[in-house]
Amino acid sequence: MKSMWVEDDAKRYIERYAQHGVNADIALRVYTSRLLGRDPALVLHGGGNTSVKTQVNDPMGRPTDVLCVKGSGWDMADIEPAGLPAVRLAPLLELRGLPKLSDEDMVNIQRCNLLDSSAPNPSVETLLHAFLPHKFIDHTHAIAVLSVSDQPDGAALCDQLYGKRMGRVPYIMPGFRLAKKAAEVYEADPTVEGLILEKHGIFTFGDSAREAYERMIAHVSTAEARLQKNRKPVFVPAQLPARVATAAEIAPILRGLLAAGGGQRMILEFRTNPAILNYVNGREVERYSQVGVVTPDHNIRTKNWPAVLPAPDATDLGAFRTGAAAAIERFTARYRAYFATHNQRQDPPKVELDAVPRVVLVPGVGLFGVGASASAAKIAADIAENTVQTITDAEAIGRYECASEADLFDLEYWSLEQAKLGKGKEARLARRVVVVTGGASGIGRATAAAFKQEGAEVAILDLPGESLTAAAKALKCLGVPCDVTDPKAAKTAFAAVAQALGGVDIVVSNAGRAWQGKIGTVDEQVLRDSFELNFYGHQRVAQAAVDIFAKQGFGGVLLFNASKQAVNPGPDFGPYGLPKAAVLSLMRQYAIDHGPQGVRSNAVNADRIRSGLLTDAMIANRSQARGVSEKTYMSGNLLEKEVTAEDVAQAFVSLALADKTTGAILTVDGGNIAAALR
Ligand code: ZN
Numbered sequence: 001m002k003s004m005w006v007e008d009d010a011k012r013y014i015e016r017y018a019q020h021g022v023n024a025d026i027a028l029r030v031y032t033s034r035l036l037g038r039d040p041a042l043v044l045h046g047g048g049n050t051s052v053k054t055q056v057n058d059p060m061g062r063p064t065d066v067l068c069v070k071g072s073g074w075d076m077a078d079i080e081p082a083g084l085p086a087v088r089l090a091p092l093l094e095l096r097g098l099p100k101l102s103d104e105d106m107v108n109i110q111r112c113n114l115l116d117s118s119a120p121n122p123s124v125e126t127l128l129h130a131f132l133p134h135k136f137i138d139h140t141h142a143i144a145v146l147s148v149s150d151q152p153d154g155a156a157l158c159d160q161l162y163g164k165r166m167g168r169v170p171y172i173m174p175g176f177r178l179a180k181k182a183a184e185v186y187e188a189d190p191t192v193e194g195l196i197l198e199k200h201g202i203f204t205f206g207d208s209a210r211e212a213y214e215r216m217i218a219h220v221s222t223a224e225a226r227l228q229k230n231r232k233p234v235f236v237p238a239q240l241p242a243r244v245a246t247a248a249e250i251a252p253i254l255r256g257l258l259a260a261g262g263g264q265r266m267i268l269e270f271r272t273n274p275a276i277l278n279y280v281n282g283r284e285v286e287r288y289s290q291v292g293v294v295t296p297d298h299n300i301r302t303k304n305w306p307a308v309l310p311a312p313d314a315t316d317l318g319a320f321r322t323g324a325a326a327a328i329e330r331f332t333a334r335y336r337a338y339f340a341t342h343n344q345r346q347d348p349p350k351v352e353l354d355a356v357p358r359v360v361l362v363p364g365v366g367l368f369g370v371g372a373s374a375s376a377a378k379i380a381a382d383i384a385e386n387t388v389q390t391i392t393d394a395e396a397i398g399r400y401e402c403a404s405e406a407d408l409f410d411l412e413y414w415s416l417e418q419a420k421l422g423k424g425k426e427a428r429l430a431r432r433v434v435v436v437t438g439g440a441s442g443i444g445r446a447t448a449a450a451f452k453q454e455g456a457e458v459a460i461l462d463l464p465g466e467s468l469t470a471a472a473k474a475l476k477c478l479g480v481p482c483d484v485t486d487p488k489a490a491k492t493a494f495a496a497v498a499q500a501l502g503g504v505d506i507v508v509s510n511a512g513r514a515w516q517g518k519i520g521t522v523d524e525q526v527l528r529d530s531f532e533l534n535f536y537g538h539q540r541v542a543q544a545a546v547d548i549f550a551k552q553g554f555g556g557v558l559l560f561n562a563s564k565q566a567v568n569p570g571p572d573f574g575p576y577g578l579p580k581a582a583v584l585s586l587m588r589q590y591a592i593d594h595g596p597q598g599v600r601s602n603a604v605n606a607d608r609i610r611s612g613l614l615t616d617a618m619i620a621n622r623s624q625a626r627g628v629s630e631k632t633y634m635s636g637n638l639l640e641k642e643v644t645a646e647d648v649a650q651a652f653v654s655l656a657l658a659d660k661t662t663g664a665i666l667t668v669d670g671g672n673i674a675a676a677l678r
Contacts, residue, residue, distance in 0.1 A: 037076025427455020555598020638671025
């Protein structure tokens with residue numbers, strides 16, 4: 001591990017933050033916190049913390065000694081001074097004299113001594129930082145240190161490795177008791193450069209930001225070097241089926257099983273690489289993967305252990321489903337038993353969290369992170385990848401072991417840890433995966449944005465190119481290239497969505513384009529081209545979707561963008577209206593044939609939309625062709641109101657939410673009796 005300290009960068013931080021009235025100590029604290037936070041080998045997603053002891057003015061303008069320590073909810077990778085709330089130091093130091101201190105009192109006292117009442121809660125490890133005298137203190141969960149410490153003889157290994165340079169603190173849950181113990185270990189030998197917290201992580205300290213940071217790099221490098229010596233080969237691979245199924249094939253099956261028994265739907269994030277495969281394919285994966293998390297606070301994101309599924313034989317997915325269901329049931333039973341056992345000593349008793357795994361290992365395939373949102377699933381997957389490396393290295397030099405199950409339970413159910421996750425009411429379409437075809441522009445793009453707004457995970461499918469990439473980036477959606485006139489493209493695109501997010505819940509089949517021609521003389525090729533996109537495109541998309549719905553087993557929603565042409569044909573619009581009329585029948589056919597599996601199928605009949613699809617020139621042409629003024633065309637409806645792409649998008653959202661509605665057509669045109677359904 002190399003130091004990333006750059007003297008010029010450090011100076012720039014000091015100058016930049018000075019302009020905002022931030023002192024040099026805090027500017028440098030921001031700088032090295034980011035250096036630590038950006039290396040996944042050191043910390044992940046809000047893990048770890050840093051502090052600096054400095055002076056700032058209190059609200060009365062008096063210079064005051066404070067501890068600026070990482071605030072809960074901030075990630076070191078992009079921390080700002082606001083993420084390092086200033087706490088008056090003297091009252092924190094006084095606490096050390098207490099024989100004990102409850103978590104609630106600790107949090108309260110820390111908050112009462114903030115200089116800014118709106119600051120975030122100081123880290124749960126604030127008192128540890130306060131009780132050590134050093135100006136700069138860095139704390140990480142470096143994976144190399146964990147690989148060495150997470151061993152039955154981890155303490156002896158650390159002593160051998162670090163000698164007198166580092167103090168060693170036995171495992172104690174974060175909070176007041178750990179803070180006191182760490183200070184005692186330091187005071188027993190004040191020459192140490194830091195502390196190894198057994199089965200938890202590492203602290204380093206120094207008089208300057210650079211010294212504390214460089215010591216972190218040096219001591220983690222020592223552990224890394226140790227892991228390269230006397231390695232034994234890991235792991236012996238198990239036998240795999242001749243043809244292993246792909247992640248895209250099994251993800252919807254897994255997603256269905258995770259929600260089995262009335263559970264909530266989850267979003268999945270798939271990962272694979274040679275290191276992951278080496279780990280999940282190991283003959284003993286059921287042993288080393290089930291020991292527990294590499295550092296305790298990971299279990300609020302991943303639970304203590306992953307579920308391990310059987311290797312999926314591509315020629316017998318039915319057998320995989322049976323085996324996977326049994327594996328998930330075993331996980332659930334084990335989690336419930338773990339809760340029951342450790343909840344016995346809780347007073348008051350804790351409320352059991354859901355028993356759904358957050359990490360799933362699949363031999364031959366890779367691993368899945370599982371979460372209520374794509375971002376939670378990604379965090380679980382990042383931690384799981386980190387765990388793969390930590391445990392692989394631990395097993396290469398010995399045998400992996402972590403903190404006790406009781407200790408892990410205390411952390412998982414610690415109110416201060418649960419508070420980090422934040423609990424709000426979920427958005428209406430949270431945990432739903434929505435696919436919008438033709439999603440890069442116009443109605444499709446507005447629809448993707450509307451579903452995003454409702455909390456859904458959205459994938460937009462459109463022709464490959466710049467506009468798809470730009471729309472996906474702007475909407476923070478998954479962008480998947482797909483030409484629905486290519487018979488194989490829809491299946492491939494839906495497989496990509498299933499691999500990226502786990503499955504599909506709602507499909508807005510929107511891609512379309514208008515062809516014109518007088519029906520008595522139009523070239524047959526024009527009609528065929530229009531049917532290819534405006535009918536077969538919808539059929540291919542719907543077919544790919546119901547295949548995934550069937551694997552998941554919890555139904556699904558098909559939404560078609562029909563057109564006024566399907567109901568109320570306009571002159572010379574036959575090539576467009578005919579396939580759109582067929583789409584209305586298609587919608588009803590899906591409602592009939594797939595209703596028994598819980599699939600709802602509905603359509604929106606939209607007309608006179610002002611959107612990116614219709615340029616002003618096109619509108620002028622159309623209205624000329626009809627002999628009406630432009631204004632009449634846009635708002636010549638009963639309500640005399642302009643209809644926008646956003647209005648159509650809201651109609652799709654309404655139909656997605658209408659749980660008891662299928663085979664219906666929702667009209668969005670401001671009122672046009674000639675196009676009213678009868
Ligand atoms: Zn920690």
